[in-house]
Amino acid sequence: MTPVAAALAWLQRGPRRALAFATTGVALAVLLGGVIGSAAPPGAPPRLYVEVGEQPVAGRPLDVSVSVDVPAIVRLRYADTTLEEVAQELRVSLLAEAGAWALEIEAEDAAGRVGHDSRVVYAAWPPEPRLEAPDALTIGDALFVRLAWGLEPQREPRLRVVDVGVELDGVPQPGLRRGDEYVVLLPLPLQAEPGDRNLRGVVVDAFGNAHETHGVVRVAPNPNPVQELNVAPATLAVITPEGRELEARTLEKAFAAVGPLPRWDRPFLLPVEGRHTSAFGLPRRYAPGGPVSFHLGTDIAAPTGTPVLATNAGVVRVAGMYPIKGGLVVLDHGFGVTSLYFHQSALAVSVGDVVERGQVIGSVGSTGLSTGPHLHWEMRVDGVPTAPLAWVDRRWPGGPVLAPDQVVD
Ligand SMILES: [Zn+2]
Numbered sequence: 001m002t003p004v005a006a007a008l009a010w011l012q013r014g015p016r017r018a019l020a021f022a023t024t025g026v027a028l029a030v031l032l033g034g035v036i037g038s039a040a041p042p043g044a045p046p047r048l049y050v051e052v053g054e055q056p057v058a059g060r061p062l063d064v065s066v067s068v069d070v071p072a073i074v075r076l077r078y079a080d081t082t083l084e085e086v087a088q089e090l091r092v093s094l095l096a097e098a099g100a101w102a103l104e105i106e107a108e109d110a111a112g113r114v115g116h117d118s119r120v121v122y123a124a125w126p127p128e129p130r131l132e133a134p135d136a137l138t139i140g141d142a143l144f145v146r147l148a149w150g151l152e153p154q155r156e157p158r159l160r161v162v163d164v165g166v167e168l169d170g171v172p173q174p175g176l177r178r179g180d181e182y183v184v185l186l187p188l189p190l191q192a193e194p195g196d197r198n199l200r201g202v203v204v205d206a207f208g209n210a211h212e213t214h215g216v217v218r219v220a221p222n223p224n225p226v227q228e229l230n231v232a233p234a235t236l237a238v239i240t241p242e243g244r245e246l247e248a249r250t251l252e253k254a255f256a257a258v259g260p261l262p263r264w265d266r267p268f269l270l271p272v273e274g275r276h277t278s279a280f281g282l283p284r285r286y287a288p289g290g291p292v293s294f295h296l297g298t299d300i301a302a303p304t305g306t307p308v309l310a311t312n313a314g315v316v317r318v319a320g321m322y323p324i325k326g327g328l329v330v331l332d333h334g335f336g337v338t339s340l341y342f343h344q345s346a347l348a349v350s351v352g353d354v355v356e357r358g359q360v361i362g363s364v365g366s367t368g369l370s371t372g373p374h375l376h377w378e379m380r381v382d383g384v385p386t387a388p389l390a391w392v393d394r395r396w397p398g399g400p401v402l403a404p405d406q407v408v409d
Pocket of ligand 1: 278
């Protein structure tokens with residue numbers, strides 16, 4: 001077969017698979033008019049100059065340009081794509097295939113001499129970041145955000161992820177990277193303003209390309225009206241500057257000791273069954289005309305002596321009797337999370353103890369600033385109180401409800 005006849009045969013077969021494809025250079029009509037056979041240097045096969053787009057990403061265009069020193073029949077093979085063109089300059093946009101594939105190009109001149117170029121093109125799938133966060137929260141809730149970038153369905157090979165981050169209103173948030181996800185847990189303090197919070201997730205691949213995703217969390221104001229407690233002056237007498245100072249210092253020390261990794265892999269549990277009296281986040285006055293303070297935990301009324309259970313696995317950071325908080329236990333659950341139990345009549349643990357989820361840590365009482373037997377229970381993130389009931393039966397606050405024994409990574 002002559003080169004021209006071969007070219008016609010190839011062109012009839014056509015490209016089996018090519019995306020947007022453009023060619024410049026010498027048109028077939030001109031070639032048939034006799035360009036082939038006019039410029040080949042005697043003896044030497046055609047010389048090829050091949051350029052392949054840098055950083056090929058699977059599923060995206062792979063630009064290839066071929067220059068030949070003489071008009072020639074250019075044949076290109078890559079993955080299951082085959083192209084043939086009569087040209088001197090050829091630019092094609094292929095679809096980058098995942099994995100390592102040979103890109104083979106040859107150019108045949110009018111005398112049947114063939115020049116070659118062969119290389120391996122490696123392309124991987126880019127990360128596909130997505131943010132998982134609640135659409136709406138209330139001031140005082142903890143905000144749990146998951147940034148994931150795995151591929152659905154799973155595809156290999158994948159571009160390595162070299163950096164990830166989550167920003168809340170433009171401020172980078174520390175978190176924990178675990179496999180193909182990055183989790184962030186933050187409090188929305190009771191004193192903070194309600195309104196929209198903007199989330200941004202960024203995943204940077206090994207080529208330095210940043211892949212972004214965005215989300216908005218609507219944060220509603222505290223719905224509770226100010227509660228007038230009118231606590232008797234004798235009860236309030238336990239509040240002294242020294243007592244406050246001692247307790248504040250104790251908690252500060254406990255929060256500073258919290259480890260970086262979560263110590264729990266099961267849902268949080270309600271530490272005591274009973275009637276829920278004062279809810280979390282209530283603004284209240286202890287005495288008429290006094291300052292408004294927020295209720296930083298949730299109160300559960302139960303008879304004195306009722307066992308108090310550890311809401312989840314942790315380490316005891318505080319265990320002792322305090323003037324205002326009474327019989328107090330603070331558990332460190334890691335990843336910034338602590339749980340606090342006030343007003344207990346007796347304690348069953350000591351500082352440094354490692355406790356299991358559901359282990360008895362003490363007994364309900366009415367010690368400290370309290371008007372009757374109840375447990376005041378707090379869940380804090382980075383030392384900031386968050387709504388405790390949003391944690392119950394969940395691995396993360398506000399997350400899906402799980403069976404008690406369900407272990408979730
Ligand atoms: Zn309380």
